[in-house]
Amino acid sequence: EIVMTQSPATLSVSPGERATLSCRASQSVSSNLAWYQRKPGQAPRLLIHGASTRATGIPARFSGSGSGTEFTLTISSLQSEDFAVYYCQHYSGWPPTLTFGGGTRVEI
Amino acid sequence: EVQLVESGGGLVQPGGSLRISCGASGFSLSNYWMHWVRQGPGKGLVWVSRINSDGSTTNYADSVKGRFTISRDNAKNTLYLQMNSLRAEDTAVYYCARRYCGGGACPEAFDQWGQGTLVSVSS
Numbered sequence: 001e002i003v004m005t006q007s008p009a010t011l012s013v014s015p016g017e018r019a020t021l022s023c024r025a026s027q028s029v030s031s032n033l034a035w036y037q038r039k040p041g042q043a044p045r046l047l048i049h050g051a052s053t054r055a056t057g058i059p060a061r062f063s064g065s066g067s068g069t070e071f072t073l074t075i076s077s078l079q080s081e082d083f084a085v086y087y088c089q090h091y092s093g094w095p096p097t098l099t100f101g102g103g104t105r106v107e108i
Numbered sequence: 109e110v111q112l113v114e115s116g117g118g119l120v121q122p123g124g125s126l127r128i129s130c131g132a133s134g135f136s137l138s139n140y141w142m143h144w145v146r147q148g149p150g151k152g153l154v155w156v157s158r159i160n161s162d163g164s165t166t167n168y169a170d171s172v173k174g175r176f177t178i179s180r181d182n183a184k185n186t187l188y189l190q191m192n193s194l195r196a197e198d199t200a201v202y203y204c205a206r207r208y209c210g211g212g213a214c215p216e217a218f219d220q221w222g223q224g225t226l227v228s229v230s231s
Contacts, residue, residue, distance in 0.1 A: 007114070016212055025129075026197035032216075034215065034217035038217075043203070043220075043221030043222065043223060043224075044153075044218070044221055046208055046217055046218060046219045048214065049208060049213065049215040049217045050215060053211065053217060055208060055210060056210045056211075056219070066214070080229040086211075087153065089153075089217065090215035091215060091217060092216070093216060094168075096155075096158055096216065097176075098143075098216055099155070100153040100154070100155075101152075102152050103152065
């Protein structure tokens with residue numbers, strides 16, 4: 001079973017600053033990695049798939065990088081609406097394996 | 109507006125059964141693979157099951173294989189999860205989620221989620 005580990009658990013930043021979130025896989029997942037944003041009381045919002053491809057409608061300040069076992073989500077200039085919990089997710093089509101990380105809370 | 113709405117959750121005794129539903133609006137369910145994902149109290153998101161667009165292919169996490177059945181009725185734009193032999197560890201909020209397709213790619217990632225329905229397994 002592939003385990004996804006996110007760090008840090010909590011990231012304290014100020015509006016306008018850059019935020020860098022990490023996600024590590026216990027074994028190589030190639031580029032089969034997605035990132036989500038989740039705010040309290042809301043469903044997760046898909047930000048990135050394929051490790052670095054922004055989903056439809058996602059602002060350019062969100063960028064993803066990495067492959068294999070190390071991945072990064074960067075928010076270039078934090079806006080007030082970006083304070084949330086961020087999850088990474090590994091996926092494989094066959095056999096179907098989907099595993100979420102534990103999340104990183106981005107707070108002021 | 110694209111929307112997924114789960115229903116049918118509730119309290120059930122260990123060993124019991126429950127069927128939860130996910131109604132889709134604003135898009136045609138028949139065009140998408142669909143998934144169920146759950147989140148136990150104080151725990152992370154866990155994938156449960158998926159079904160292809162016409163219902164001919166289904167897959168399950170090992171933890172629910174043989175006990176849960178995913179199905180769909182495209183004419184009713186509704187997704188289902190039949191849960192049998194329920195255990196305390198199945199207690200969770202269950203979310204239906206739509207597989208994302210965009211830019212020529214359809215990764216196993218989710219662009220639409222419902223608000224979730226709570227299933228509690230307890231005596």
